[in-house]
Amino acid sequence: MINNNPISNLDLAWIEQLPSSIALLDTDFCLIDASEQWFSKFSLSRKDVKGKNIFELFPRLSENWKTKLEYALDGLKDIQIIDKAQVGDGVEGNFIWYLNPWKDGYGKSIGVVVNVKDVTETKRLQLELNRTNKLLKEKGSIAKIGSWEYNVEKEEVYLSPLVQEIFDIPRNSQLTLKSVINFYKKESAKIKMERAIHEAINSGAPWDENLEMISKNGRPLWVNTIGRPKFKDGKCARIIGTVQDVTSKFVAIKNEKSEATTSNNVYQQFFKESLIGMAVTDYDSGKFLEINEEFCNVTGFSKEDLIGKSYKGFKLLSNSSDKSNMLKQLSITSMFHLSGLNYTAKNGEKRKISLSGKLISNPNESKKIITSIVNVSASNRRSVNLLKQVNEANENIDKLVNFTHMISHNLKGHATNNSLLLNFLEKEDCEVERKKLLSILKAGNENVTETIKSLREIVSISNNNKLKKESIVVNDFIYRAEQRITGLIKSENAKIINEISDDFKIVALSAYLENIVLNLLSNAIKFRKSDKTPVVVISAEKNKTHTILSVEDNGVGIDLKKNSNKLFGLYKTLGNNGDARGMGLYLTKYQVDLMKGKIEVESMLNEGTTFKVYFPNK
Amino acid sequence: MPKQLDTILLLDDNYSTNFIHKKFISDANCTEQIIDFQSGIDALDYLSDVKNKIPDLIFVDINMPIMSAWEFLTNFNELDRDDTDNSVIILLTTSLSPKDEEKAANISTINGIWLKPLSEEKIGAIIEKYFELSS
Numbered sequence: 001m002i003n004n005n006p007i008s009n010l011d012l013a014w015i016e017q018l019p020s021s022i023a024l025l026d027t028d029f030c031l032i033d034a035s036e037q038w039f040s041k042f043s044l045s046r047k048d049v050k051g052k053n054i055f056e057l058f059p060r061l062s063e064n065w066k067t068k069l070e071y072a073l074d075g076l077k078d079i080q081i082i083d084k085a086q087v088g089d090g091v092e093g094n095f096i097w098y099l100n101p102w103k104d105g106y107g108k109s110i111g112v113v114v115n116v117k118d119v120t121e122t123k124r125l126q127l128e129l130n131r132t133n134k135l136l137k138e139k140g141s142i143a144k145i146g147s148w149e150y151n152v153e154k155e156e157v158y159l160s161p162l163v164q165e166i167f168d169i170p171r172n173s174q175l176t177l178k179s180v181i182n183f184y185k186k187e188s189a190k191i192k193m194e195r196a197i198h199e200a201i202n203s204g205a206p207w208d209e210n211l212e213m214i215s216k217n218g219r220p221l222w223v224n225t226i227g228r229p230k231f232k233d234g235k236c237a238r239i240i241g242t243v244q245d246v247t248s249k250f251v252a253i254k255n256e257k258s259e260a261t262t263s264n265n266v267y268q269q270f271f272k273e274s275l276i277g278m279a280v281t282d283y284d285s286g287k288f289l290e291i292n293e294e295f296c297n298v299t300g301f302s303k304e305d306l307i308g309k310s311y312k313g314f315k316l317l318s319n320s321s322d323k324s325n326m327l328k329q330l331s332i333t334s335m336f337h338l339s340g341l342n343y344t345a346k347n348g349e350k351r352k353i354s355l356s357g358k359l360i361s362n363p364n365e366s367k368k369i370i371t372s373i374v375n376v377s378a379s380n381r382r383s384v385n386l387l388k389q390v391n392e393a394n395e396n397i398d399k400l401v402n403f404t405h406m407i408s409h410n411l412k413g414h415a416t417n418n419s420l421l422l423n424f425l426e427k428e429d430c431e432v433e434r435k436k437l438l439s440i441l442k443a444g445n446e447n448v449t450e451t452i453k454s455l456r457e458i459v460s461i462s463n464n465n466k467l468k469k470e471s472i473v474v475n476d477f478i479y480r481a482e483q484r485i486t487g488l489i490k491s492e493n494a495k496i497i498n499e500i501s502d503d504f505k506i507v508a509l510s511a512y513l514e515n516i517v518l519n520l521l522s523n524a525i526k527f528r529k530s531d532k533t534p535v536v537v538i539s540a541e542k543n544k545t546h547t548i549l550s551v552e553d554n555g556v557g558i559d560l561k562k563n564s565n566k567l568f569g570l571y572k573t574l575g576n577n578g579d580a581r582g583m584g585l586y587l588t589k590y591q592v593d594l595m596k597g598k599i600e601v602e603s604m605l606n607e608g609t610t611f612k613v614y615f616p617n618k
Numbered sequence: 619m620p621k622q623l624d625t626i627l628l629l630d631d632n633y634s635t636n637f638i639h640k641k642f643i644s645d646a647n648c649t650e651q652i653i654d655f656q657s658g659i660d661a662l663d664y665l666s667d668v669k670n671k672i673p674d675l676i677f678v679d680i681n682m683p684i685m686s687a688w689e690f691l692t693n694f695n696e697l698d699r700d701d702t703d704n705s706v707i708i709l710l711t712t713s714l715s716p717k718d719e720e721k722a723a724n725i726s727t728i729n730g731i732w733l734k735p736l737s738e739e740k741i742g743a744i745i746e747k748y749f750e751l752s753s
């Protein structure tokens with residue numbers, strides 16, 4: 001049997017023992033084998049991954065990997081890629097991957113060698129990486145060089161196949177010297193070529209010219225043409241030379257040139273309109289040469305004030321330690337950066353500024369410094385605000401996580417319970433047991449319904465947070481709440497004493513106030529003492545900043561020492577009387593928080609409870 | 619045939635859960651009596667009376683209002699009786715959070731955390747793990 005696979009004929013036992021992380025891939029980029037180190041680096045097991053494609057093993061490798069692997073197969077050495085890969089469960093590491101062609105004894109590519117190193121001296125490696133990238137680019141455009149010859153005596157032109165390719169002419173075409181010269185596009189180029197040939201024949205001078213031409217197919221090109229006359233018996237017998245396609249190089253140069261010519265304008269425009277204050281000063285004298293508008297805004301001085309005068313006259317860097325710091329930085333790195341400097345503007349306003357500068361030294365010009373100035377007073381204030389917002393957002397996220405956890409926990413419990421109870425019911429024959437199971441199911445179901453109802457309220461709060469607060473009559477809401485819980489009031493024989501006058505107003509969101517009043521009232525009655533008629537007293541007062549609504553009851557009370565921290569937490573129901581709404585107080589607190597108010601509790605076990613809600617007056 | 623255990627105590631604020639667990643435990647036929655409570659306070663009331671035998675096995679739901687499993691356990695260990703160590707204590711939860719796991723690992727009196735709901739098989743496994751090997 002003939003084995004066509006060159007790899008299977010090789011003895012690869014050595015690779016296991018290699019002291020570095022090396023893997024061998026075949027021409028389809030499947031893993032042939034790798035060193036122990038390589039497997040352990042990626043927490044892979046040899047027997048699991050051998051034969052698998054590299055893209056299957058590292059699905060997150062970046063897109064251009066395939067191209068680079070193909071380059072390696074083509075024989076390009078030392079391709080380096082910095083890329084991340086998973087090293088264990090959910091853990092990623094950053095690596096530098098070296099790709100090299102793997103060749104058999106006859107120089108034939110049979111795969112790719114992948115060497116992996118941890119990214120350490122990142123900077124150095126980055127630089128090397130850039131170099132490789134450049135090489136890769138060049139590879140795509142390695143210039144074609146073709147040779148040609150002109151026999152002076154016979155007036156015959158010979159062009160090598162590559163030259164014919166560059167000129168887009170068919171193989172074996174017979175061309176005259178004139179028709180070759182005609183490929184050169186511009187009249188000047190034609191004249192140059194004719195003169196060069198003339199000089200070569202008559203005075204033996206060689207030529208080396210870059211000229212524009214147009215191929216037979218109309219493709220514009222830049223070529224480098226070189227010619228060397230060969231003399232025989234004191235007479236020029238032939239000229240030999242080369243033609244190289246250098247279009248890509250020339251197009252690049254041309255672009256650079258045009259960039260260079262326009263860059264000055266762009267720079268001027270940028271300088272003038274930049275939102276960052278900028279100034280150019282003379283290095284030796286410190287005098288302002290150029291300044292933009294924003295620089296004037298930050299310093300408070302006008303252009304006329306500043307131009308031609310030294311920065312020293314404007315309280316910039318008036319602190320000597322700042323100044324020596326700047327000079328020190330400039331002498332080491334030709335740049336400086338000073339942040340958070342105190343500066344007093346022309347109008348006397350105190351400002352915090354940051355200064356950054358760079359030394360510019362052009363030949364034939366005196367040294368200059370370009371400096372940017374930023375007024376950071378506002379951004380300091382802003383970052384304090386931002387920090388506050390971030391903290392608030394984090395708190396909200398904590399709340400949400402807590403919330404979702406509790407909800408999923410709770411609902412999951414209910415759902416499994418219900419399905420288990422249904423199973424029991426299915427198997428139960430005894431009518432008494434069945435009735436019991438049904439009543440438990442019913443109670444459980446009511447519990448879930450209540451939970452979901454409260455959830456909907458919480459969700460609607462999040463949707464309503466753009467509502468506006470208004471000044472509203474409290475008693476309207478108290479009467480409404482009393483009506484909604486008439487059943488409860490009657491069944492518990494509760495007495496509600498409302499001490500608030502009918503014209504008393506509170507600044508609040510009406511939807512929230514309704515909920516708050518309802519929750520506080522129903523809790524006050526629900527948590528009654530079994531041996532006492534429930535009495536609820538509602539009162540209100542106003543101070544300079546807040547309006548305080550109090551709801552006092554004579555119920556079971558709360559042991560605040562034990563419960564104060566979780567009184568307003570989700571699902572922290574007081575007692576366990578089944579019908580207590582788990583989210584009542586959580587919701588109340590949430591709504592009060594949204595109105596930027598606060599809620600307080602005064603209570604002792606068996607001594608009744610007073611809830612006080614503080615509504616801000618604005 | 620005598621049952622393996624004398625008393626199992628269930629503590630879960632959800633009535634249905636206690637009901638279901640009671641049914642499974644009685645089906646497993648492993649204990650003389652099952653008592654259940656919906657709040658830690660009531661359970662402690664019962665346990666503080668030395669006339670009541672200390673349960674062989676106590677199941678405690680982690681998430682309970684008013685008194686959480688952690689508070690219950692603290693109070694339980696401080697009870698004025700010296701046989702509290704005889705109880706095997708198992709925490710129950712619907713989903714295991716790493717935070718709870720860590721907390722439980724730091725309390726030596728907790729024998730384990732199991733996911734609820736219990737089943738006949740789980741109860742058999744618990745008895746085997748915590749009682750048969752030690753006897």
